[in-house]
Structure formats: structure tokens, C-alpha cells
Amino acid sequence: MxxxxxxxxxxxxxxxxxxxxxxxxxxxxxxxxxxxxxxxxxxxxxxxxxxxxxxxxxxxxxxxxxxxxxxxxxxxxxxxxxxxxxxxxxxxxxxxxxxxxxxxxxxxxxxxxxxxxxxxxxxxxxxxxxxxxxxxxxxxxxxxxxxxxxxxxxxxxxxxxxxxxxxxxxxxxxxxxxxxxxxxxxxxxxxxxxxxxxxxxxxxxxxxxxxxxxxxxxxxxxxxxxxxxxxxxxxxxxxxxxxxTESEDSSETIKHLRELYPTGELVKLVFVGEQAEQPILTQLIRKHPVEINIVQGKVSHTQRGAYGTLILQLKGTDAEIRQALEFLNQENVQAEVMAND
Structure with missing residues (x-):
């Protein structure tokens, strides 16, 4: 030591x-x-x-x-x-x-x-x-x-x-x-x-x-x-x-994605460790009436496990999107709406 x-x-x-x-x-x-x-x-x-x-x-x-x-x-x-x-x-x-x-x-x-x-x-x-x-x-x-x-x-x-x-x-x-x-x-x-x-x-x-x-x-x-x-x-x-992990959080990237996907909310998910291997999106689709479009994502590997980011377009009512985000956070997946500055 x-x-x-x-x-x-x-x-x-x-x-x-x-x-x-x-x-x-x-x-x-x-x-x-x-x-x-x-x-x-x-x-x-x-x-x-x-x-x-x-x-x-x-x-x-x-x-x-x-x-x-x-x-x-x-x-x-x-x-x-x-x-x-x-x-x-x-x-x-x-x-x-x-x-x-x-x-x-x-x-x-x-x-x-x-x-x-x-x-x-x-x-x-x-x-x-x-x-x-x-x-x-x-x-x-x-x-x-x-x-x-x-x-x-x-x-x-x-x-x-x-x-x-x-x-x-x-x-x-x-x-x-x-x-x-x-x-x-x-x-x-x-x-x-x-x-x-x-x-x-x-x-x-x-x-x-x-x-x-x-x-x-x-x-x-x-x-x-x-x-x-x-x-x-x-x-x-x-x-x-x-x-x-660069690029997905930059204001230029968010602005570009918003132009490509003008409706709904752009949401960034962060998966860590075993979460990166779990079918979280499948569960989300089954339990919540939101429309999901995968915009971009990647998984990086460390000696302690995987670290992944995923950007989704979620479509639905404000209440449906809020409930979907609450579900993701309950599953220990960091989920946040990407604000367009």
C-alpha cells in the first residue's frame, strides 16, 4: 500500500x-x-x-x-x-x-x-x-x-x-x-x-x-x-x-438536435455500471404512453463497469413526460431535459 x-x-x-x-x-x-x-x-x-x-x-x-x-x-x-x-x-x-x-x-x-x-x-x-x-x-x-x-x-x-x-x-x-x-x-x-x-x-x-x-x-x-x-x-x-463524453452537452449540439427534432422534449439519460446492460427503455415503453425516438448515444467502458449516455426525443403530454422521467430516476438512471439556451 x-x-x-x-x-x-x-x-x-x-x-x-x-x-x-x-x-x-x-x-x-x-x-x-x-x-x-x-x-x-x-x-x-x-x-x-x-x-x-x-x-x-x-x-x-x-x-x-x-x-x-x-x-x-x-x-x-x-x-x-x-x-x-x-x-x-x-x-x-x-x-x-x-x-x-x-x-x-x-x-x-x-x-x-x-x-x-x-x-x-x-x-x-x-x-x-x-x-x-x-x-x-x-x-x-x-x-x-x-x-x-x-x-x-x-x-x-x-x-x-x-x-x-x-x-x-x-x-x-x-x-x-x-x-x-x-x-x-x-x-x-x-x-x-x-x-x-x-x-x-x-x-x-x-x-x-x-x-x-x-x-x-x-x-x-x-x-x-x-x-x-x-x-x-x-x-x-x-x-x-x-x-x-464531449459534444452532446454543448449548446451548438443541443440547438442542432432541436432543429432536427422540434417537437416533444430532448432528454439525456446517463447509465452507469449494470444499468448500461438493462432493458430500461423496454420497461419505459411498456409502462408509460410516451413516444420514444432514440437520437444518439454511446457506451464507454471503464475498469469498474460501463458508462453510457443516450439522448431521446420524448413525445406526449407534460404529465406523461414527467411520469416517464420519474420512472427513469426511480430506476437509478439519471434523466434530465436538455435545455436549449
Whole structure:
């Protein structure tokens, strides 16, 4: 388990003091994929550097599986950091070394004998899907393959925690999804705790169990990913959620839909978890005399379940539409009339 208590990091910039991390308190469970999201300058990169001992906090503590990383130094810190590995946005590979030699590098530093290094590399190459590329150099690899080497290298010392610093930001969307799928697979196979920082809500939605939203060095919102998608509270969180759910709530979209469907009411439904799999509309049609037209909708999947939105055109009397909305809300489906500003 990872515990951050009253963590603060300040930097002196000229005559002013910059607070990069401001009184952060977090608990991350063993085997969890935990996301930290924020825009540039939010403090997330500094936070993750504190987690692996690259930065010392100004105050507060970091406890990883019972060991206070913030209280140790020298050889003891170097040993502890072998259990907290990291992968980076730009891969940080050794360009003069082959795939095998890159993965071997941390094992060399740790003094592992050659025979055991070769055996471990073979195992890791299979795990990350690079079999047959062991003798290639980084310049001969695609971006996704380079990141797979980075992941294999990070796993070489059998870490307990894997930190991901914007690990997919330099990749195209298809390659990003493949790397995220690999991280989920590693998490399930090895029971590895993964902490990742990103500015992309798609990454959070796809693989994280919980997420902390950072702004101005503070954690301004924290919760289960599915809950955050369902009911984001802070404005910054709503902007991040809009990266994935964008468009249906914009005034331009509502105006366009109203032009296409000028009668009745446009109603947005939000389905979360098991609700996304239930025949709610069938029940609605059977129980209420309203005319239903499906306008648009989509379902997104998170590690905790599905999150879906659906826009309907409901036709009927005011009383019939009101009763239909009450039925949906009783079924724990968020239903609201989309106002045309």
C-alpha cells in the first residue's frame, strides 16, 4: 500500500516560492491502477518524482509497503527504488544497446549473474510481446515497441510499484490503446500496483480503478473512475470528463438536435455500471404512453463497469413526460431535459 501524508513540495524561484505539491493526502491500495490527472503545472510530475525518491518533499511523508521513502537515503534508498520502477513519455532507452541489453541494464546494475539476466529477459520479452526483436536497436523499433522495451526494463527487478509518467503521450491512439491493454494485463498477471499520471481522460477511463484530479498542486477531486464520470463535482474534472463524453452537452449540439427534432422534449439519460446492460427503455415503453425516438448515444467502458449516455426525443403530454422521467430516476438512471439556451 502507498500512503502520502501531508505531502508538500516547494521550490524557490528567484525571490518567490512556488508550491508544486500542496498538502496532498492519498492512499493507494495494493494491486490498484491509480490515475493522477491534471493539466501542465498541476504538480503531478513533481508528485510522481517524490514517489520514487527523485525529489525530496519539503514536508510530509511517502510510505510504500511499510517503508518511508522520504526518510531514507544513500544505498538504502537505491535498494528501495528497485521496488518502485518507472516508465517515461520518451522511453529513455539506451540507443547504443539492443532490446535485450536495454532490459538487462538494471539487472547488471543490481549485480545479477549473466545466465539469470538472459533468462529474465526472455521471460519479459514474451510478456510484453517483443519475441523475435531481442537483437534490434531502438532506432529500428516503432514508438509502441520502444515503450514495450521500457515496460520490460521497468519490470526487470520485480518491482512492487510501477510509475507511469505520461507513458502514452508520445504515441498514436491505436498504439496508446495497445500499451494500455498491456498495462492492464501486467496488473492482472503480476498483481502490480500501477500509478500513472496523464492529462488525457481517455487513459484514465480505459484502465484506472480510481483517479485523483490535481490543480494548483492540490488534489481537488478523488474517487472511483465510474463515479467521477457519473458525477464530476469540480469544474476542472468536468472539463476532463468532457474529453471523453464531449459534444452532446454543448449548446451548438443541443440547438442542432432541436432543429432536427422540434417537437416533444430532448432528454439525456446517463447509465452507469449494470444499468448500461438493462432493458430500461423496454420497461419505459411498456409502462408509460410516451413516444420514444432514440437520437444518439454511446457506451464507454471503464475498469469498474460501463458508462453510457443516450439522448431521446420524448413525445406526449407534460404529465406523461414527467411520469416517464420519474420512472427513469426511480430506476437509478439519471434523466434530465436538455435545455436549449
Amino acid at each position: 502507498i500512503e502520502l501524508k501531508q505531502l508538500t513540495k516547494t521550490f524557490d524561484v528567484g525571490k518567490t516560492t512556488l508550491t508544486a505539491v500542496d498538502d496532498v493526502n492519498l492512499t493507494i491500495a495494493d494491486g490498484e491502477i491509480f490515475g493522477i490527472i491534471g493539466y501542465s503545472g498541476a504538480g503531478k510530475s513533481t508528485l510522481i518524482r517524490i514517489l520514487n525518491g527523485l525529489e525530496k518533499p519539503t514536508s510530509g511523508t511517502v510510505d510504500i509497503n511499510g517503508q518511508k521513502i522520504t526518510d531514507i537515503k544513500g544505498a538504502e534508498l537505491r535498494k528501495a527504488r528497485q521496488k518502485v520502477s518507472m516508465i517515461f513519455q520518451h522511453f529513455n532507452l539506451l540507443w547504443s544497446r539492443t532490446v535485450q541489453e536495454n532490459i538487462e541494464f538494471p539487472l547488471e546494475i543490481a549485480g545479477v549473474p549473466k545466465a539469470k539476466r538472459v533468462e529474465k529477459v526472455k521471460e519479459l520479452v514474451e510478456l510484453v510481446g517483443l519475441a523475435g526483436r531481442e537483437h534490434a536497436y531502438p532506432s529500428q523499433l516503432s514508438g509502441g515497441q520502444k515503450q514495450r522495451v521500457g515496460i520490460a526494463r521497468a519490470l526487470a527487478n520485480d518491482p512492487e510499484v510501477l510509475l507511469c509518467d505520461e507513458a502514452t503521450s508520445a504515441l498514436d491512439p491505436e498504439t496508446t490503446d495497445a500499451i494500455l491493454d498491456l498495462l492492464v494485463d501486467i496488473n492482472k498477471r503480476l498483481g502490480l500496483t500501477i500509478v500513472l499520471i496523464t492529462h488525457e481522460m481517455h487513459v484514465i477511463r480505459k484502465i484506472c480503478h480510481r483517479v485523483a484530479v490535481m490543480e494548483g498542486g492540490k488534489v481537488v477531486e478523488l474517487g472511483d473512475v465510474l463515479e467521477i464520470f457519473q458525477t464530476p463535482k469540480q469544474e476542472i474534472t468536468k472539463r476532463f470528463v468532457a474529453q471523453v
